Amino acid sequence: MEMTTEAYKQQFSEEDAVGWLAIDQQLEKIYGAARARHYGPLCGLHYIAGGTDPIDGASIYDSSEQSFHHHIVSYGMSELYYNEEKAGGAFSKWGFEFTLRLAPFEGDKGQDPIWAIQVMNNLARYVFSSGNWFEENHFIPANGPVRLDTETAITGFVFATDPRLGKINTPHGEVTFLQLVGITDTEVEFLKKSPTIGAVSELIDQLRQENPLLITDLGRK
Template sequence: MGVFNNARRGPRTGGDVVRSRIASTAGGTDPYVFSYRHVEVHAYVLSQPVHHVLYCTYGKSRVDSSQPSAGTQTELTLRLPGSPALPEQWPADLLARAAREEIEPGHYLCLDTPRGTLTGFVFVTDPVLGVVDGPTGLIRFTYAVGLAGDDLERMLSWDPAKFAELACNRVPLGITSTRREPLSADPRDRAYLDRVVGAEGASIGAMHARYLDVDASGRVDLDPAAARAVIRAARHRLLHGRTFALLNGDTWLLFDPESPTTDLADDHIVVASPEALAHELLAVFDAAPGAYRLQSAPLKLRVLDPST
């Protein structure tokens, strides 16, 4: 009879494994389903270990397949506090958009517009759902941990994985809130972060720029967020003797403390970056729109607002 039932249902799929894994923590709770063009997001209102809503994508991994696949697949998760009669839609919208990208633990997401105190997310392996092995291969539940206030800036100045570990140790289950204070609001955590950031510097060696254009004259056009990344890198990468790059398609800008010369081309620039250049960037460069000419490198940095 068991063989007959299995033949009637067909082979076990990746979706069976995803649903079974969530059921192991959600019990018999039925999900609210948010449907999008390329993925669903299921929301479960749970009471254990604290009252919260678990959001999980369904369809980023191979949920309709029973065939093995190389590599580790992903479903994205997020948790909000409370027990609402109806789960809010914005976390589902956010996960559905994020599901279009290849996201792994250690990656992060910056919100263009903060939601309350929420300014972004850092991703870790879900502390409850973890990684499961199914007919299609390994499936990781990759968890979005909310960042509040200056959490995002402090994380980018240090190390996303290490910051995520600290945040999850301070916030039960790493639950996201739009009202949480940043970790730096606690004097002990602020002192700890100041110390480790100063000692270790930043682990992020490259960032995608929304807008970046260069040419062989030394002109560099970039958006304000990319300019902030350069300033951050000057303090937390270049002064530690580490490289930093901005990328946009085939165009790139590399600051290299070990390069003896600056290389200028119409699609890339490599900037010799001794301490003097880092200090000049920190002294004269700004993320406000405008033009900034450097003395320690043949560069003219123009910060532009691409929306205007």
Template sequence: MTDEASTAGWDAIDTAFSELYGEQEPKHYGTAIPYALGGPDPLDGISAYKVEHPTPHWHFVTYGFSELYDKETNDPAHSGYGFELTFRLTRTEDETEPPAWALNLLQNMGRYVFNSGNVFRAGDYLDANGPICLGSDTLLTALSFMEDPDLEQLSTPNGTVDFIQMVGITGREMEMMQTWNTRGFLRACEAFMPKYVTDLMRNSYVDIPSVAQAVQRGIELEGSSTAFLFIQQLAWTPSRKRMLQKNVPAELQFGAKQAVLIGKILRSRIAKGAPLSLIGSGVNVTFEAGETPSFHEEENQVTVTVNAEAVNELAANLKPSEMTFEIPSLRGMLFRIVRTEITDQEGQVVETIG
């Protein structure tokens, strides 16, 4: 005879929400076939609570990023990945069931984490490369992550669990987060988005004067918190010497979609003496502050030293269009911006930039 499996992790999540919502019985959506046995959904379950304040919305919570049953990992401090996701989504008065797309989105977050090993922490962001609700005309095409304002860290027999709230954002809002930081931007928007409730129908907040001013002040005081950018179209071609001919300069290439953003973040980082690393497939390029512009290449790592003049010259040329250019203060180096094709989940090109 064997003992029944512990449900201490699951029970701890239930307790946290019962303290928040009393006797309310949530809508719960379990997984019929476990992911480990070939089931399509990685999370064991998702619950949704009906909330009235500050605006009617669903409050979702996942079960499965943390260890819900017996302890399995070797990390005693954290339960599983150390977090569960929450998500707040506006709800109409006549809505009795949460929308299926939101449940699918949370399961997709599970697939991303389980397949990549990358975890979500407060302050993170993720480009969805399209509407977070597939088929809708929402402007929300990215996700950001913040501490859930109503839920503190859990201590369970399997370790600690943080409740990380997923928040739908626009592409321009994500750029502002990258240029400054996620927490600062979301707090600047809190008056317009209390509890960080996601509303598919809202407009972008970036043009609201109080938000724009907060971002500008934050950038000036703190710079950008983005130390790394993952660039799909990043490429580096080393300089080459030719007999009896002019040497061929080294070439740094990236896509048109991220060209302007790189310039903005670079200005913000270098102004505070902080480096910026571009991470690509097979090559990393790090920009660092220095008095004399230069570059150094060593295997798959390139270090580019820039001063304020070089940054201004570079940023002025970083535009979302195909082009090749050099900057006077950084000799022997060529910059190439190539076209970016954005595809949907079926691989069809839905937008071309450049």
């Protein structure tokens, strides 16, 4: 939604988490009144307060669509809080939030995959420090297992628009829910040899044929 500063000031107050609310409203369309398990900065402090975590936190939903998986959504790559100077922008801050759909993994022993939130923080640090952002059909090698100290062939990620959350227009601008999709070391090596948007897009289309929601499974070979 395009919004003037005056309209923004009339609709919201300084106590409103304007962008956070927009994210929650989109999630409510998918999950209704289901309560997520929300985790704040893992180190206890956000970047602004001198901590090491760039994102403000992440929510984890359990989904049975396609097959049971955890659906993790970040908060903090977009403009979350009241900021009348950002009203009506083209993009809200970096213009995206991370998501990840993750099949249960025995190494997590029935606990929430907090390591995946740390992956999001690591990627966020790169964005905040370099000024380079991620978009659909980008890919990034992890230079090892995406879950540290784990025997898994998943050693990188490609980025796709989350098939259910998509994109939203917020009072601060557009936000894409950018889903991390785990890829194997064979797929990583293929993309290193052909690091083009077209090659990534083709790989994602291939993965979607048997996995429409692009759920990451650490057991995939």
